[in-house]
Amino acid sequence: MGYYYIRILDWKKSLPQWKLQYISYKKADYKDSKARKPKKEWDVDSDRWAPLGFHKLMSIEEAKIRAGQLNSDHRLREQEKELLARKQKDMAVKLQRARWLPLEFVAEFEARFVRARDSETISFRRRKARAQNIWRAAQRAISAVDADPGEWFYHTYEIYDYFFRTNLSVKYINIIIKMMNLWGFFISRKLAQPFLPLPQPRGYERARLIENYYHKKGRVRGTSLPIKPEMLHKLKKLLLLENYNWIFLSV
Secondary structure, rough: EEEEEEEEEOOOOOOOOOOEEEOOOOHHOOOOOOOOOOOEEOOOOOOHHHHHHOOOOOOOOHHHHHHHHHHHHHHHHHHHHHHHHHHHHHHHHHHHHHHHHHHHHHHHHHHHHHOOOOOOHHHHHHHHHHHHHHHHHHHHHHHHOOHHHHHHHHHHHEEEEEHHHHHOHHHHHHHHHHHHHHHHHHHHHHHHOOOOOOOOOOOHHHHHHHHHHHHOOOOOOOOOOOOHHHHHHHHHOOOOOOHHHHHHHHO
């Protein structure tokens, strides 16, 4: 990423009283710079001005306007490259998902297990939204596994490694695994193939997922802060009498 810049030379008596520079923020250009915001700038030779739309009789303002045009055009082209790269990445993800999650079967699965009902309550809509979030997370995991559901059991530890990289809580991982197993059962039944459910992490695997979750997220595990008398007074209005008395006696 870089841009053209007009450096004013007001001390210069002859025209032009400016020079054209290019400022680059590419690592390849500034290499081992220790600056806080590293960059590399250099003068653009006057024999390259004409192709870029500059000439020596230009005023400072005219040169700045032309530099602004070039920079805008450059930014547009860079955006096009980024959009194209993003589009290609999205297409690759869609193709990867379509390989293990055929759209027609996904639609039927969602209609059966992640569906809306005629009489929806607020609580039901919340549960449905949560189920949809879990299903999306399960789809990402299924795509990342890159294996037939009938082979998942053989890739158990690789799947745990995937969840290790996602830094999710063990509780949420177990919920996602349940959804994955539901899909595995559904698609295997469709294709008349055997399916062995993924086990939830236990022992060492569970411990390392818990440790990773708290370590990567910067969470602190420890004892709760003591309840102060003023806090207890505020809780009295919110708790049942027996619960309040139990807390009061425990403090």
